[in-house]
Amino acid sequence: xxxxxxxxxxxxxxxxxxxxxxxxxxxxxxxxxxxxxxxxxxxxxxxxxxxxxxxxxxxxxxxxxxxxxxxxxxxxxxxxxxxxxxxxxxxxxxxxxxxxxxxxxxxxxxxxxxxxxxxxxxxxxxxxxxxxxxxxxxxxxxxxxxxxxxxxxxxxxxxxxxxxxxxxxxxxxxxxxxxxxxxxxxxxxxxxxxxxxxxxxxxxxxxxxxxxxxxxxxxxxxxxxxxxxxxxxxxxxxxxxxxxxxxxxxxxxxxxxxxxxxxxxxxxxxxxxxxxxxxxxxxxxxxxxxxxxxxxxxxxxxxxxxxxxxxxxxxxxxxxxxxxxxxxxxxxxxxxxxxxxxxxxxxxxxxxxxxxxxxxxxxxxxxxxxxxxxxxxxxxxxxxxxxxxxxxxxxxxxxxxxxxxxxxxxxxxxxxxxxxxxxxxxxxxxxxxxxxxxxxxxxxxxxxxxxxxxxxxxxxxxxxxxxxxxxxxxxxxxxxxxxxxxxxxxxxxxxxxxxxxxx
DNA sequence: AAAAAAC
Numbered sequence: 001x002x003x004x005x006x007x008x009x010x011x012x013x014x015x016x017x018x019x020x021x022x023x024x025x026x027x028x029x030x031x032x033x034x035x036x037x038x039x040x041x042x043x044x045x046x047x048x049x050x051x052x053x054x055x056x057x058x059x060x061x062x063x064x065x066x067x068x069x070x071x072x073x074x075x076x077x078x079x080x081x082x083x084x085x086x087x088x089x090x091x092x093x094x095x096x097x098x099x100x101x102x103x104x105x106x107x108x109x110x111x112x113x114x115x116x117x118x119x120x121x122x123x124x125x126x127x128x129x130x131x132x133x134x135x136x137x138x139x140x141x142x143x144x145x146x147x148x149x150x151x152x153x154x155x156x157x158x159x160x161x162x163x164x165x166x167x168x169x170x171x172x173x174x175x176x177x178x179x180x181x182x183x184x185x186x187x188x189x190x191x192x193x194x195x196x197x198x199x200x201x202x203x204x205x206x207x208x209x210x211x212x213x214x215x216x217x218x219x220x221x222x223x224x225x226x227x228x229x230x231x232x233x234x235x236x237x238x239x240x241x242x243x244x245x246x247x248x249x250x251x252x253x254x255x256x257x258x259x260x261x262x263x264x265x266x267x268x269x270x271x272x273x274x275x276x277x278x279x280x281x282x283x284x285x286x287x288x289x290x291x292x293x294x295x296x297x298x299x300x301x302x303x304x305x306x307x308x309x310x311x312x313x314x315x316x317x318x319x320x321x322x323x324x325x326x327x328x329x330x331x332x333x334x335x336x337x338x339x340x341x342x343x344x345x346x347x348x349x350x351x352x353x354x355x356x357x358x359x360x361x362x363x364x365x366x367x368x369x370x371x372x373x374x375x376x377x378x379x380x381x382x383x384x385x386x387x388x389x390x391x392x393x394x395x396x397x398x399x400x401x402x403x404x405x406x407x408x409x410x411x412x413x414x415x416x417x418x419x420x421x422x423x424x425x426x427x428x429x430x431x432x433x434x435x436x437x438x439x440x441x442x443x444x445x446x447x448x449x450x451x452x453x454x455x456x457x458x459x460x461x462x463x464x465x466x467x468x469x470x471x472x473x474x475x476x477x478x479x480x481x482x483x484x485x486x487x488x489x490x491x492x493x494x495x496x497x498x499x500x501x502x503x
Numbered sequence: 504a505a506a507a508a509a510c
């Protein structure tokens with residue numbers, strides 16, 4: 001749930017061991033948090049604060065503004081949620097009157113999924129307190145959100161657009177906000193949220209505590225901080241633009257048209273139980289999910305053209321372990337907390353090197369090891385160079401011989417085995433001798449489910465039973481959330497990109 | 504060049 005360090009429960013640290021100044025492992029006791037909060041922390045399975053929690057919690061409790069540089073997976077969410085709850089607790093009351101529950105803490109995030117996840121954390125940490133929290137974001141019915149706001153909440157988690165919508169609808173008043181969190185602030189600026197942020201900030205009392213978290217401290221971020229933060233304490237856990245040393249990063253040079261096959265092959269050969277595959281485009285993500293499904297890998301796509309119901313469904317199913325490959329655009333690059341993901345695959349190298357750092361941050365979480373496997377085609381060399389420059393080291397490059405069927409231009413299929421480094425002249429032979437029988441590779445032999453090639457390309461796509469089930473669930477979910485758009489849900493459920501209204 | 508986010 002939270003992005004705190006998950007400690008092995010069988011080796012749980014006794015709570016009493018943490019006396020101040022002792023060499024014992026630190027515990028959450030040291031912060032002076034209320035018993036009701038500590039109880040929830042313990043129930044969540046966390047015993048030892050992460051470095052950012054150890055640094056940020058006392059500073060936030062002291063009421064200071066914070067400029068935090070921390071990636072997700074460092075325990076960032078708890079580092080601001082816990083002290084926010086603590087600071088609001090004295091003002092919490094059990095009255096049913098909405099007027100007694102004004103919004104006192106506002107947490108803004110760039111994506112809907114991240115908002116939902118932060119809200120789940122806040123909910124978990126505050127469950128033994130009278131404090132109320134809720135989350136508002138776009139893509140879903142406003143009415144239940146309006147109703148929750150009308151009843152009153154002390155902690156509100158939101159994406160900027162829908163928040164302003166509620167302000168405009170007069171279902172939300174921000175006049176009593178005492179604490180503001182800008183989570184993934186650099187991402188929000190990247191996404192063009194600056195005007196929205198400025199409008200929101202102008203609605204808030206000047207007298208407040210502001211916490212800004214960002215993966216990088218660009219000039220824009222510094223300017224934002226200089227304008228809206230007061231004498232902030234800088235907290236930096238891992239140097240920005242650095243990648244975790246427990247993540248092994250490998251680049252596979254492949255032909256563009258071999259990429260789908262390469263993904264399936266990497267998943268099988270490395271026996272990856274769960275993996276996020278990042279694509280640069282929404283259409284590419286939908287297409288890859290379909291090809292992987294066809295290849296017997298349970299896969300689903302998550303991107304901005306799918307309905308919110310489908311996005312949530314996909315993420316939940318992935319978290320429950322029902323999906324092997326979550327094929328995503330950069331909507332999932334930041335913030336998503338999925339415990340102990342063994343690997344991420346970059347189907348495309350991201351356009352921005354910083355996004356690479358965020359994408360591979362989805363693996364090797366909380367000290368566990370992980371693999372970041374990137375496919376690089378001939379026209380992505382520039383991106384590779386940019387990444388190596390940003391992380392200040394060259395990446396390991398390996399050869400991958402793709403043996404799965406790969407779609408070719410014009411709908412025809414290339415032969416099975418083709419060296420991927422042909423353009424470098426490192427291949428053994430580009431083509432088999434005609435007439436010579438090639439022995440099946442161990443991969444192919446173990447891959448009995450594979451359909452004959454012609455059949456695959458002649459038959460229309462048929463979703464797997466698992467896919468159909470998920471689709472039906474998504475449609476049902478969508479019907480409940482937004483009864484006006486059954487067609488959109490249906491198209492999205494089949495992995496089809498929906499038409500966007502914007503240009 | 505692409506993605507994300509309000510109706």
